[in-house]
Amino acid sequence: VDPDRTHPTSLSVRTRPLSPNIQIYRPQLTSVLSIANRLTGLVSSLSAVGLVIWLSAAASGPRAFSVVQGAIASWGGRIVLFGCTFAFFLHLCGGIRHLVWDSVHGLKLRAIYASGWLVIAASLVLTLGAWVASLIVGG
Amino acid sequence: LSRKDRRSPLAAAAGLGSARYGSGAWWAQRVTAIALLPLSLWFAGEIIAHTGSDYGAFVDWIRTPLTSSLMILLLIGLFYHTALGLQVVLEDYVHSGIKFAAIIGIRVTCLVLAVVGVLSVLRVVFGG
Numbered sequence: 001v002d003p004d005r006t007h008p009t010s011l012s013v014r015t016r017p018l019s020p021n022i023q024i025y026r027p028q029l030t031s032v033l034s035i036a037n038r039l040t041g042l043v044s045s046l047s048a049v050g051l052v053i054w055l056s057a058a059a060s061g062p063r064a065f066s067v068v069q070g071a072i073a074s075w076g077g078r079i080v081l082f083g084c085t086f087a088f089f090l091h092l093c094g095g096i097r098h099l100v101w102d103s104v105h106g107l108k109l110r111a112i113y114a115s116g117w118l119v120i121a122a123s124l125v126l127t128l129g130a131w132v133a134s135l136i137v138g139g
Numbered sequence: 140l141s142r143k144d145r146r147s148p149l150a151a152a153a154g155l156g157s158a159r160y161g162s163g164a165w166w167a168q169r170v171t172a173i174a175l176l177p178l179s180l181w182f183a184g185e186i187i188a189h190t191g192s193d194y195g196a197f198v199d200w201i202r203t204p205l206t207s208s209l210m211i212l213l214l215i216g217l218f219y220h221t222a223l224g225l226q227v228v229l230e231d232y233v234h235s236g237i238k239f240a241a242i243i244g245i246r247v248t249c250l251v252l253a254v255v256g257v258l259s260v261l262r263v264v265f266g267g
Contacts, residue, residue: 038228041224041225041228042225042228044221045221045224045225048217048218048221048252049252051214051217051256052214052252052255052256052259055210055255055256055259055260055263056255056256056259058194058197058198058201058259058263059258059259059260059262059263059266062194065194065197066194085183088179088183092176092179092180095172095176096176098172099169099172099173102169130183130187133187134186134187134190135190137187137188137189137190137191138190138191139191
């Protein structure tokens with residue numbers, strides 16, 4: 001017999017059971033998108049900081065503005081901005097999905113999977129569409 | 140917005156949900172989310188439409204009343220939503236004594252960034 005089990009105060013001494021860690025679950029669309037909504041929110045927080053840097057550079061004058069614009073237009077800047085664009089659209093589409101759920105709609109399993117794939121497809125289309133439109137305007 | 144309890148009187152009397160301001164923060168996150176849908180899409184569209192523009196074009200753009208108004212609303216909604224979202228993440232993963240300090244830090248940082256952003260817009264609009 002485990003001595004811990006017979007001791008009357010053992011409950012407070014023994015480590016309490018923990019819920020299973022996330023590592024033991026096979027990734028599913030539902031869990032991946034849930035985590036992605038948080039991650040893209042964090043990335044978008046950094047984008048918001050970038051927005052303020054861009055605006056304050058503009059307020060400082062044309063020289064500071066051109067430095068920031070140059071950084072954005074560089075290859076590294078474009079790659080970062082592309083990532084920020086995708087994070088923004090994924091968070092936006094995922095957010096709409098959450099708002100629909102909050103109105104107690106689309107909570108059947110089939111609908112949850114359908115809206116999950118729709119969120120991924122819509123974010124990809126919006127990201128690529130935005131960059132193609134930007135390249136057409138910018139030449 | 141964050142302090143108003145939007146539970147039904149029955150739910151509040153029965154002690155359902157948050158004991159403090161949780162339901163207020165939950166509502167504010169969704170209200171700012173809905174406000175940010177048109178504001179952020181408008182901003183994305185404007186940025187795309189002004190690809191490759193120089194400083195003069197930027198100043199002309201932001202000086203129109205519609206643009207400066209929407210930019211300021213975007214900054215307020217964005218940093219309100221950011222502060223609420225980051226607080227939820229902190230509350231889920233940080234359980235030590237720094238949680239309180241971290242939440243205050245997030246709120247102060249978001250407030251400062253929103254103020255700097257709004258003042259930057261106003262400086263370009265009203266600057267010489």
